Amino acid sequence: MAQEKITSFEVAKLAGVSQSAVSRFFTPGSSVSRKTADKVREAADTLGYRPNVLARSLITGRSRIIGLVVAYLENHFYPEALEKLSNALQAKGYHVLVFMASQTAGNIDSVLREILDYQVDGIILASVALSSELGGQCKAAGVPVVLFNRHQNDPTLTSVCSDNVAGGREVGRLLARAGHRRIAHIAGWEGASTQREREAGFLEGLRECGAELYAREVGNFAPESAREAARRMFDTGDRPDAVFVANDHMAFFVMDVLRFELGLSIPDDVSVVGFDDVPLAAWPVYALTTVRQRANAMVAETVSAMLAQIENPGTEPTQVSIEAPLILRSSARKPQARTD
Amino acid sequence: MAQEKITSFEVAKLAGVSQSAVSRFFTPGSSVSRKTADKVREAADTLGYRPNVLARSLITGRSRIIGLVVAYLENHFYPEALEKLSNALQAKGYHVLVFMASQTAGNIDSVLREILDYQVDGIILASVALSSELGGQCKAAGVPVVLFNRHQNDPTLTSVCSDNVAGGREVGRLLARAGHRRIAHIAGWEGASTQREREAGFLEGLRECGAELYAREVGNFAPESAREAARRMFDTGDRPDAVFVANDHMAFFVMDVLRFELGLSIPDDVSVVGFDDVPLAAWPVYALTTVRQRANAMVAETVSAMLAQIENPGTEPTQVSIEAPLILRSSARKPQARTD
DNA sequence: GTGAAAGCGCTAACAC
DNA sequence: GTGTTAGCGCTTTCAC
Numbered sequence: 001m002a003q004e005k006i007t008s009f010e011v012a013k014l015a016g017v018s019q020s021a022v023s024r025f026f027t028p029g030s031s032v033s034r035k036t037a038d039k040v041r042e043a044a045d046t047l048g049y050r051p052n053v054l055a056r057s058l059i060t061g062r063s064r065i066i067g068l069v070v071a072y073l074e075n076h077f078y079p080e081a082l083e084k085l086s087n088a089l090q091a092k093g094y095h096v097l098v099f100m101a102s103q104t105a106g107n108i109d110s111v112l113r114e115i116l117d118y119q120v121d122g123i124i125l126a127s128v129a130l131s132s133e134l135g136g137q138c139k140a141a142g143v144p145v146v147l148f149n150r151h152q153n154d155p156t157l158t159s160v161c162s163d164n165v166a167g168g169r170e171v172g173r174l175l176a177r178a179g180h181r182r183i184a185h186i187a188g189w190e191g192a193s194t195q196r197e198r199e200a201g202f203l204e205g206l207r208e209c210g211a212e213l214y215a216r217e218v219g220n221f222a223p224e225s226a227r228e229a230a231r232r233m234f235d236t237g238d239r240p241d242a243v244f245v246a247n248d249h250m251a252f253f254v255m256d257v258l259r260f261e262l263g264l265s266i267p268d269d270v271s272v273v274g275f276d277d278v279p280l281a282a283w284p285v286y287a288l289t290t291v292r293q294r295a296n297a298m299v300a301e302t303v304s305a306m307l308a309q310i311e312n313p314g315t316e317p318t319q320v321s322i323e324a325p326l327i328l329r330s331s332a333r334k335p336q337a338r339t340d
Numbered sequence: 341m342a343q344e345k346i347t348s349f350e351v352a353k354l355a356g357v358s359q360s361a362v363s364r365f366f367t368p369g370s371s372v373s374r375k376t377a378d379k380v381r382e383a384a385d386t387l388g389y390r391p392n393v394l395a396r397s398l399i400t401g402r403s404r405i406i407g408l409v410v411a412y413l414e415n416h417f418y419p420e421a422l423e424k425l426s427n428a429l430q431a432k433g434y435h436v437l438v439f440m441a442s443q444t445a446g447n448i449d450s451v452l453r454e455i456l457d458y459q460v461d462g463i464i465l466a467s468v469a470l471s472s473e474l475g476g477q478c479k480a481a482g483v484p485v486v487l488f489n490r491h492q493n494d495p496t497l498t499s500v501c502s503d504n505v506a507g508g509r510e511v512g513r514l515l516a517r518a519g520h521r522r523i524a525h526i527a528g529w530e531g532a533s534t535q536r537e538r539e540a541g542f543l544e545g546l547r548e549c550g551a552e553l554y555a556r557e558v559g560n561f562a563p564e565s566a567r568e569a570a571r572r573m574f575d576t577g578d579r580p581d582a583v584f585v586a587n588d589h590m591a592f593f594v595m596d597v598l599r600f601e602l603g604l605s606i607p608d609d610v611s612v613v614g615f616d617d618v619p620l621a622a623w624p625v626y627a628l629t630t631v632r633q634r635a636n637a638m639v640a641e642t643v644s645a646m647l648a649q650i651e652n653p654g655t656e657p658t659q660v661s662i663e664a665p666l667i668l669r670s671s672a673r674k675p676q677a678r679t680d
Numbered sequence: 681g682t683g684a685a686a687g688c689g690c691t692a693a694c695a696c
Numbered sequence: 697g698t699g700t701t702a703g704c705g706c707t708t709t710c711a712c
Contacts, residue, residue: 004480004481004482005481048477048480050453050456050457051457052398052457052459053457053458053459054394054397054398054403054458054459055398057394058392058394058395058398063394065437065458072423073419073420073422073423074419074423074619076416076419078419079413079414079416079418079419079422080413082413082419082438083412083413083414083440086438086439086440087440090439090440095437095438095439095454095458096437096438097405097435097436097437097438098422098426098435098436098437098438099426099430099435100423100426100427100430113390114435116390117390117391117392117393118393118394118405118435119392119393119394137388140344140388141344141345142344252623256623256624256625259624260624279414280620283592283596284596284599284600285596285625285626286625
């Protein structure tokens with residue numbers, strides 16, 4: 001253990017200036033004379049001094065820490081989002097404090113409270129809901145919250161999502177126009193806004209084309225649930241000839257059941273469509289037709305919404321919706337007539 | 341914006357006790373009388389008070405923040421590790437501040453300096469090397485460092501790795517005993533200890549069984565590099581009949597090239613073995629024979645090594661090596677004679 | 681432009 | 697046990 005902590009006082013002494021001069025030197029806005037700056041820089045370098053962010057935050061009220069709550073990283077969409085979010089925030093001088101929230105509802109509230117203890121400058125909730133009570137508490141503490149890939153019926157909450165309804169609608173149209181007769185849906189967790197919207201759009205798209213839903217099961221966004229849903233749905237005589245699975249992660253498991261357990265051929269026996277466009281969807285082993293969530297755009301919007309709220313506390317909350325294009329691959333039959 | 345920040349003074353006033361009583365109530369070790377505790381609890385609850393972790397850390401010198409540096413989350417092994425690490429640390433009252441370090445070497449030093457600014461209690465370097473200069477700096481600052489899935493020739497650094505040599509050796513034996521004649525290797529980034537050890541073990545295993553390496557290419561742990569390596573290696577007359585790819589993530593891309601571009605059959609034309617055993621390796625689309633990195637064990641060792649160093653600064657550094665079992669699936673031929 | 685002084689919210693001696 | 701006091705390392709008035 002060498003010299004432990006070096007303080008601005010030590011630097012000041014060595015540089016022959018006051019401690020506040022040292023502080024000013026390290027504070028972006030402040031003005032220091034060329035000569036002082038040089039002396040401070042040299043002293044700081046020889047001592048290896050760097051300002052203590054925590055002590056600074058105590059007085060400025062800004063920690064430059066953003067709390068990120070994420071439920072699980074198993075679905076490849078989230079690591080990707082986390083990496084991009086962290087990089088984007090890092091570029092703006094912020095850092096991400098991660099909080100894993102187990103699915104259990106009660107847990108998230110306690111997690112949020114822990115976050116607040118760290119005096120974070122903002123909170124990003126990735127695929128996690130916020131109790132209105134906690135939302136109020138964050139607002140009271142003056143901590144901006146942005147919901148990422150989830151939204152709630154609360155106009156005071158800022159959120160960034162794909163246009164799940166439009167995405168679902170495209171899927172409905174695609175499957176109907178491809179001439180499928182028995183079109184099914186494997187839903188995710190029904191408490192999620194993403195699920196409800198994707199399904200609502202999907203049904204709209206079907207209706208628009210004169211089709212209707214033939215079968216429906218729930219997969220809860222979980223592998224085992226999705227597998228079971230697929231087995232229940234397809235292990236019968238009059239099985240569906242197309243299925244929209246609410247996200248890619250479940251779709252992979254569904255495809256595995258169809259191909260390897262049930263011996264079905266995709267897309268000849270059944271078309272499969274997912275949602276997210278995670279990297280694996282593009283790999284030849286799945287070649288999954290899906291709706292792309294534009295992670296870069298979502299992250300950019302999330303970061304800018306967050307910074308806007310931090311820098312200007314009066315900023316109006318916004319609900320951002322990002323266009324989500326349908327990506328055609330070979331897991332689903334192509335439309336027979338190009339109507340649009 | 342409601343009442344902004346509530347301080348312990350406000351709580352003290354409402355509870356009719358001194359501010360230090362409030363502090364004691366929230367400090368695990370301290371003793372408060374039952375009566376005072378009740379009064380403080382009530383006042384704190386009605387005010388919604390929670391102690392400011394940052395202010396506390398200023399005086400205790402403990403932030404309960406662990407800095408985690410990770411290069412990229414694309415390889416599924418890392419999100420898994422991150423999730424488990426964060427959960428385990430959270431259970432111990434610590435939280436993870438994430439720092440993404442782009443591969444560039446210079447970057448990691450500046451990232452490390454940023455981490456130190458946050459007065460973290462410890463640093464976990466996941467698959468990232470540490471310049472000895474920086475290592476010294478951490479030591480000077482009294483900040484324990486644990487290398488996760490990487491190690492360096494520095495006995496003063498604590499590290500947690502799989503037994504990569506033994507794992508590689510098993511792969512060498514497997515391929516040799518399965519009767520392969522032209523055994524190849526696609527390496528990851530050669531600067532990584534994991535790569536060097538896996539390959540060294542692999543060559544040992546081959547030699548042991550009287551076999552030798554037939555071809556070698558470098559994939560740098562990167563998808564496109566791995567694909568090109570596979571093309572160079574297999575698009576010839578006398579192509580290898582078995583290949584050990586240095587991690588699963590590259591192995592998937594290699595398999596795709598072999599099967600879909602070159603029309604080879606696995607394992608009939610060529611056996612493929614990976615390293616990591618990420619979830620996807622077990623899926624039927626790959627059924628990859630691989631060496632398992634026991635993420636849970638690695639995380640448990642990492643956390644306990646970290647806590648030991650934090651709680652007891654004199655703790656000797658350790659180099660932990662975790663047994664890494666070979667997992668047999670169908671991407672590689674099984675040994676012809678069971679000798680062991 | 682610069683230094684002295686006050687204080688961010690808290691914990692840790694120290695007397696009582 | 698409890699309150700009083702002195703800082704943790706820093707930023708920020710405020711005179712000069």
